[in-house]
Amino acid sequence: MSTSVTPTPRPARLRWGWLAASLGVLGAAVLLGSTLGPAGLSPVQVVREMIGSALFIDHASSLDETQRAILWEIRVPRVVLGGLVGGMLALAGASYQGVFRNPLADPYLLGVAAGAGLGATLVIAYVPRAGSNLIPIAAFVGAVSAVAIAYLVGRSVGGRSTMTLILAGIAVAAFFTAAQTYVQQRNGDTIRQVYSWILGRLSTSGWSEVLTLLPYVLICSVVLLLHRRLLDVMSVGDHETDSLGISSSRVRGVVVIFATLGTAAAVAVSGLIAFVGIVVPHAIRLVVGSSYRSLIPLSMVVGAAFLILADLAARTVASPAELPIGVITAFLGAPFFAVVLRTSRQYVG
């Protein structure tokens, strides 16, 4: 005899099991990133050193002073920077995909990359002496300016609909890219430096880049994490979102502002690292489903782990030479992107 069971409605919640698993992967990535390299630190030594430092126990570590300096002044800052940049790019990518209801959107959709590229190129070409100090500031200003112009252009020609904004972003990006190419061609001697910046890198000088980026990532990620339920609401379209009592243009504005600020800050310190913002959210979407309640926090954690591991590959695959990290992410991301295109047909029609 069979008995019929009445199913209980269970709303989507953060998938804690997957979050724990991804935090485990992030922990492993941090350990690998801090351990592997020419200095020959052992994982056990690194773990003991980290635990000892966390608990303020000096004698827990077996590292000598040089190894400690390598760990805390070179390896760990670079790993933390990779985590912050990767987490921010993946988080911004997932957020952009949510507010534009387009699974193929990435953090550079509204012209961040083109704006940052122009800002960095202008400094490299015309203020070479100020170079390393001024490039991040110019890249940040360029990135934010490009998105602000795209937003203003979008509004001036027909409101704040997603399609208008995206088209305005494409137009602004094309213009900034043309300007960047022109400046680059007029200053041929700087092409190598410009390309080096465009392909991305996580080289650090101590903790300064981390400390520059950290406030942006903290503030932007908190705001975006708090909006994850609203991103689920936005998935029914602007009109239906509005009919549910939420201003879709307000949500889109807030999310775009903070995703852009975080992306601009990340790009300013790392250059243009491609594919993280699109590949990571998609990989997670394939595993845990499309609810932004899980997608947003998991994108951040997995994005951090992904870029730490990509950076590890960038500095060890051709050691002692170092590959641009953008080459690694694109090398992994491009084939995955093709898979995403196939699986995304149900969303984009």
Place this chain on the structure above:
Amino acid sequence: MSITLSGLTVAYEPDHPVVDGVSISVATNEWLGLLGPNGAGKSSLLRAVIGLVESRGTIALDGSSLADLSRRNVARLVAFVPQEPVMPAGMSVTDYVLLGRTPYLPYLGREGAQDVAAATIAMDLLDLRQLVARELKDLSGGERQRVALARALAQQPSILLLDEPTAALDIGHQQSALQMIGAIREQRPMTIVSAMHDLTLAGQFADRLVLLAEGRVVAEGDARTVLTEDNIQKYYKATVEIIEMSDGIVVVPARRPT
């Protein structure tokens, strides 16, 4: 809750109103059927009532101007089911129906037990309990229509606006959907305004009909007053025969003489 529209005008382009000075009153718990050929302004009128498109004139809910209500408060009073609701492919039925609780949540808040309870009642009213975990992409047309209605009911509205609620359904599902709306109205009284294409079903289910043409009200009243052969010929450019039945009228398309 009553609705009063006075001189309502909606124009997407200057000097080309799609709704042109419409004045209608809908009594509390009345079911008003909005009729009219394609482009008559039915959908625009419904969207104006919930503030989704800009309009001129006044819209009052129980005498209070819509313009004085916040977007959130409007959503607590009025639920809208569009002709083709957007249904995110990977979302479950439960999560979709729970979106109807959004007007009751703080901006950055999330659903609590009382919201899940309200959504469950809405799903039970529409006989969706067996589908709670199913993804929207796996639903049939009839199931999608019921799910969209359940989301609207989860808003616990006093007014339900339906934009051609049966447009995508076969005749059997059209009938059962409208009967379900009627049955829900008996359990939970509410004012309904629905744009409808099927004239016979509109006459059978709505309490009163309004016929729109080129954005204006051209006929208003019960089915026998509005659904005349002359009106349908004049405004739909269709030749029909009206058949009187004991419980209403039936509109039958008639083949034009060649």
